Amino acid sequence: MKAVAKYRLPSGGHIDRSQLLQFSWGGRTLHGFHGDTLASALLAHGIHFVGRSFKYHRPRGIYTAGVEEPNALVTVGRNGRMTPNLRATEVLLTEGLNAVPQNAWPSLDFDLLSVNNFLSPFLPAGFYYKTFMSPAAWWHKRYEPMIRRSAGLGCASGQADPDSYERRYAYAEVLVVGGGAAGLAAAHAAGQSGKRVVLVEQDWLLGGSLLARTGETIDGEPARAWLAKMQRELAAMDNVQVLPNTTCFAAYEHGMWGLLERLRHHGTEQDKPNAPRQRMWWLRAPRSVIATGAIERPMVFANNDLPGVTLASSAATYANRFAVKPGDRTIVFTNNNSGYVSALSLIEAGVEVKAIVDTRPAPSGAMAQRLLECGVTIFPGHGISRARGWHDLHHLRIAPIDEEGVAQRGGVLMSCDSLAVSGGWSPVIHLPSHQGAKVQWNEEQACFIVAEAPAGMAIVGGAAASFALAQAVQEGATAGASAVGATAPAYGAIHGAEGALDCDSIAWIKGKRGKAFVDLQNDSTAKDLALAIREGYESIEHVKRYTTTGMATDQGKLANVNAIRIVSKIRGLPMNEVGVTTFRAPYTPTTLAAFAGRELDDFLQPERITPLHDWSVTLGAAFEPVGQWMRAWYYPKAGEDMHRAVQRESAAVRESVGFMDASTLGKIEVRGKDAAEFLNRVYTNGMLKMPAGACRYGLMLNEEGTLFDDGVISRLADDRFFISTTTGGAPRVLAWLELWLQTEWTDLEVWLTSITEQWAALALNGPKARKVLQPLTDIDLGHEAFPYMRFREGQVCGAKARILRVSFTGELGYEIHMAPEAAVSVAEDLMETGAEYKITPYGTESMHLLRAEKGFIIAGQDNEGTTTPDDLGLSGLCSTKKDYVGRRGAERAGMRREDRKQLVGLLPENETLVLPEGVPLGAGELTPPFPILGHVTSSYMSPTLKRGFAMGLLRRGHKRHGETISALVKGAAVPCKIVPPMFLDPDGERLRGEDA
Amino acid sequence: MQKYSAISLAYHAFRGHRHWQRAWRSPEPRQHYDVIVVGAGGHGLGTAYYLAKHHGLRKIAVLERGWLGGGNTGRNTTIIRSNYLQDESGGLYELARSLWETLSQEVNYNVMFSPRGVLNLCHDEHDLKGVQRRVLANQASGIEGEFLTPAQIKKEVPEMHVACPRLPVLGASLQRTAGTARHDAVAWGYARAADALGVDIIEQCTVNGFRIEGGKVRGVETTRGAIEADKVALVPAGHASVLANLAGFRLPIESRPLQALVSEPLKPCLNTVIMSGAIHGYVSQSDKGELVIGGGADAYNGYAQRGSPHVLAGSIGAVCHLFPQFRRLRMLRSWGGVVDIAPDASAILSPTPVENLFINCGWGTGGFKATPGSALAFAHLVANGSPHPKAEGFTLNRFASGLIIDEHSAAAVAH
Amino acid sequence: MLLIPCPWCGERAEAEFTYAGEGGIARPKNPPELSDQEWADYVYYRHNPKGTHHELWLHLHGCGKYFRVVRDTVSNQIYGSAPMLEAPPAVPERKEV
Secondary structure, X not given: OOOOOOOEOOOOOOOEEEEEEEEEEOOEEEEEEEOOEHHHHHHHOOOOEEEEOOOOOOXXXXXXXXXXXXXXXXXXXXXXXXXXXXXXXXXXXXOOOEEEEOXXXXXXXXXXXXXXXXXXXXXXXXXXXXXXXXXXXXXXXXXXXXXXXXXOOEOOOOOOOOOOEEEEEEEOOXXXXXOEHHHHHHHHHHHOOOOOEEEEOOOOOOEHHHHHOOOOEEOOEEHHHHHHHHHHHHHHOOOEEEEOOXXXXXXOHHHEEEEEEEOOOOOOHHHOXXXXXXXXXXXXXXXXXEOOOEEEOOOEOEOOOOOOEEEHHHHHHHHHOOOEOOOXXXXXXXXXXXXXXXXXXXXXXXXXXXXXXXXXXXXXXXXXXXXXXXXXXXXXXXXEEEEEEOOOEEEEEEEEEOOOOEEOOOOEEEEOOEEEEEOOEEEOOHHHHHOOOOEEEEOOOOEEXXXXXXXXXXXXXXXXXXXXXXXXXXXXXXXXXXXXXXOOOOOOOOEOOOOOOOOOXXXXXXXXXXXXXXXXXXXXXXXXXXXXXXXOOOOHHHHHHHHOOOOOOOOOOOOHHHHHHHHHHHHOOOHHXXXXXOOOOOOOOEEHHHHHOOOOHHHOOOOEOOOOHHHHHHOOOEEEEEOOEEEEEEOOOOOOOHHHHHHHHHHHHHHOOEEEEOOOOEEEEEEOOOHHXXXXXXXXXXXXXXXXXXEEEEEEXXXXXXXXXXXXXXXXXXXXXXXXXXXXXXXXXXXXXHHHHHHHOOOOOOEEEEOOOOOEEEEEEOOOHHHHHHHHEOOOOOOOOOOOOEEEEEEEOOEEEEEEOOOOOOOOEEEEEEOHHHHHHHHHHHHHHOHHHOOEEOOHHHHHHHHHHOOOOOXXXXXXXXXXXXXXXXXXXXXXXXXXXXXXXXXXXXXXXXOOEEEEEEEEOOOOOOOOOOOEEEOOOOOOOOXXXXXXXXXXXXXXXXXXXXXXXXXXXXXXXXXXXXXXXOOEEEEEEEEOOOOOOOOOHHHHOOOO | OOOOOHHHHHHHHHOOOOOOOOOOOOOOOOOEEEEEEEOOOHHHHHHHHHHHHHOOOOOEEEEOOOOOOOOHHHHOOOEEOOOOOOHHHHHHHHHHHHHHOOHHHHHOOOOOOEOOOEEEEEOOHHHHHHHHHHHHHHHHOOOOOEEEOHHHHHXXXXXXXXXXXXXXXXXXXXXXXXXXXXXHHHHHHHHHHXXXXXOEEEOOOOEEEEEEEOOEEEEEEEOOEEEEEEEEEEOOHHHHHHHHHHHOOOEOOEEEEEEEEEEOOEOOOOOOEEEEOOOOEEEEEOOOOOEEEEOOOOOOOXXXXXXXXXXXXXXXXXXXXXOHHHOOOEEEEEEEEEEEEOXXXXXXXXXXXXXXXXXXXXXXXXXXXXXXXXXXXXXXXXXXXXXXXXXXXXXXXXXXXXXXXXXXXXXXXXX | OOEEEEOOOEEEEHHXXXXXXXXXXXXXXXXXXXXXXXXXXHHOOEXXXXXXXXXXXXXXXXXXXXXXXXXXXXXXXXXXXXXXXXXXXXXXXXXXX
């Protein structure tokens, strides 16, 4: 059995003394009990000094017992599970926990950067705005690296996080935030209605402030018994979900809440490596009860940051909840009644309280009386003008103060090893503020409260500055009941903390020497605030940003109100006119990966594959992602690189036959008596006179007059069309067509159905295409029977199919559409019947090459967002006899200028050269900077032309055919001949194929 | 103006910092100004500064409805780069970027411009071609930049998971002369320098009307009374449409929430700025040590300075995807701004239908980087009535003519 | 995340929807007669109010219907929604700035 730690009280506390836990702190092996936090376990060993501050690297101790902790930031865990910047006050002690201090080098005890503390006269607020400017280049090269190295707190592990996170969407009628007395009463009252209630508590124990106090009774029974009863009864309600270890970190729009549930405690993640570490809830709850309590504020005085100084209520929490005394000789410094409550509580737990220093001139009442009876000296009208110590606190200078808080001569120097301070209380009103609730200063309780709660939200207990236990419980019960339309249960006698704080307006003792910290972590002092105001940074937002007050990892939970008080004093403005800075989500720091959930790595985005995907895989295809689709890019044979595979595939299509998987084409069925009229309005070319069985290539423009999408329209019947879209464009085109139908042309009878995934498609191309396909289908493929740009329905390989005689290669082509489940067998049969013609599967890259030889554009590659059909040389596809979407847009003055970028063909004079896609075009030598006249949009080596060729957008391109232009390739100007974008078979002879 | 330097800091240190002058005055508005600038963000304060410095105007006021620098200047993620695709944008942003290099010295206030390099990643072939084209276009225009292969990226940013399982990084553009700056300092620096040139900066002064006579602006109505002016220059960012409405015209602008967040501060763990348009996220590390993360704007119009969590979660997911070692780190603070987005995602620096009333807006999600260039060019427009040579294409006329400056992407459609 | 009342499906999370811009913009009946500026007004210019906004949403991952919504762009309060063919929902008081 290990010896009990020196500062552990012999009895009491919500700890399990039967479970002794070993942990490591900065390499030291220590022990604590189950139920301890890392902070309480350290304090039990008398260890206050656990960290260094951000700027001056001053020694800092454990200041609080909760989420507001500014000082005791530690790094916990090893390897990929190493987590920096955790508050020791929140980390549940677990067996084997490994924690180390941070932001100190070479060690916590001897930190070189603590020299900053002595350089502080040269480092006032905003010093970096006034210096490091000369010479100019030194900021980035010299000064900034130095600042970056000294800034920052903990270190990221540098290793991948091995844990997983998940997200849950949920609904509740009522969300209760906070499991203290008020929240429990609210959840209990709401739960009795049978409606769905969720209660969240950031701690692993319910009870809130009840855990930190003794002697309270609720409903006639001791508070601990009442707490146990509430937990039992809530657990028995099926409709109530109690979530401990869960922080409600944000209030979002329309009753949505962000909750972070910590499923594994630090240091125990490896026990269940496959279970999620944390779960983010996105909970929709139209009604809520905010029972988030309040946070005690520090006092501002010289050296108020020394290790050994804690909040008074935190000291009481350590004594009562963790059975740890803050020191052997404690002094309490307060400006309000709650300091007395904490002092009495400490005494009851067996802590020696030497004195109470109270800024108020005449404290009185029962509590003062009792303290006097306990032998505590009370210093009314006094303040602490300066604390003394470095690694730990050893003396306090207690001085009388005037009504402005200025320390006067006289007073006493008192020795002590711990100081408990109370500067009043701040209700936790972050969540209502996330939803834009206005806050106002409440003079009576000396705190900011919500002026008007957002709709559906009730704020109760400490969060509403109702600090009396009886009031908090009653408010909670009432709010919980009214959230479900019930009446509040009546509670019996409640005896506990009283509500009136009688808080003094003095929270800042002005002395002559020493640093009086307002923001402990960021090291901003009362002097810094005064300097900021003197320099004109008067708005509270300017003060905050100039001095960094409230910008530390506690986000001003301790600092903000004191800062506002000091600004109010200096500027002589009422608190409400100084105003507050905005609270922003999250309430406490929230794990990044919990936001991402499972949508990482393989699951970042869905991956869409075609019915022929596996078939292509077996052929060794390389794939390229196109949007979410994976498309077969090329089918390399052994030893082939992409270039050689594409040359072989392309040549095969020109010389014999090949086919590609075209299943990713977007496909939409358009049906209804007005289908033709509708398509006539959204395509540039005429659709009304198109006969059934015909296909047409069409362009869609947006109202700006630029190309939106393109595809083939097939008329199945008078009232039925089938249109294709680009691979990436399908959802966008469908939504856009629906927009016209539903919002503009509501009189048209047309229905649209996405059929992209209902039809697989193969594009069979090449002079031998007919020979390969005819044996497999009952459709007569004869040139006369089934002409170009026609469509037929029938059977292919016994499966129902639609065949379009279209061509994106310039060769005889058939686009075979069939049920997805038939696709593989059709592909296999094509391979079999095509074997004698050396049929060749080809991928998207060969398709790109083949179409470019014909000058066919790829929407999205050969155009820009401003390109019109005319720019692409496609004005022939634009009807002059009708209005259509985009027509007027394309007729605007700037859209018809001759100097627009227009599509041209480009032939490099060096025939072996393939221009890189994207290279800029210009005149002459192209010495940068030069005016860019255009760029290369598509470029390939043609196995048929035996030369490199390209297309590009070029200013005034249509009028430049025959001229020469330069392309910038690897820094050199490469001359290219400008030609019409048509490199092969301009008369379309090849479309007939063989045996026509 | 009191000079800021290490020497002056030391001098004042020995005097207890009691004798620093105000960075800017807090004057009462005069009855009449030559130019009133509405909006005391970086762009507006910079406009006033250059009007005074380059155009010799002395009676200038900047009116601000809240506190100066409190709009998008004070809530952006501070990325500065000029590697835009279109010539017009490249020209204007490069003007701005070059001004950033000496802005601290220009205004004698350390704005901490840090050219730590910006990488724009691509994740598919289409993306890759777009980035390659942009790099080549930039080089042709004299804008520094290079293309990196995955192996080169790995060398440049060893922390990043280049070969991530879904949507691996296929390449990137790197602009080494791009980087970040300290956002608040830009507003404060310009404010102080403008104030020293006699510009009146008037905070807590909301413009709630315009005096327009015979189609000409004569002044503004404010919460602090009517103020006359020969010219009025609007630099209202997210509130552009609100002011235009008061002046009786509409704009091709929609205001959207844009969110961002920071992590808790960490010791240096990322040197470069990483952006990925394809997976909608970007990240850099601030001098304070916080990871600064952002992404795309929310989809709907909104003035609430709040957005939806799934949009933010998307940006965080993108960063966690690329940096598995950041997953365990924690979000400290998230916030939203209101960005004014034009249909072509390019800014508007333009005369308006009201004579002598000018507007500078439409910077969308990326206005911070443009601050000095925007201010310089806008001051030119306001002073001369004609656009600065680097900003000729950015007037409202482009929407009628169709000569828009499309910066949505290299092309409108994915193939 | 907004909670959007689809007139056909009831209240659903924003993630199911696509925002479709300002509502009530009709395509001009006589495009050829319009000036370039008038065409630009239709295509690009928007009211973009700070306050009550008439807008369209598409229930993309739901019923596929476009519908009208009236929402306050500052508070995000939604005053109601209506199918395209019905009148837009009434707004308690005009709060447009």
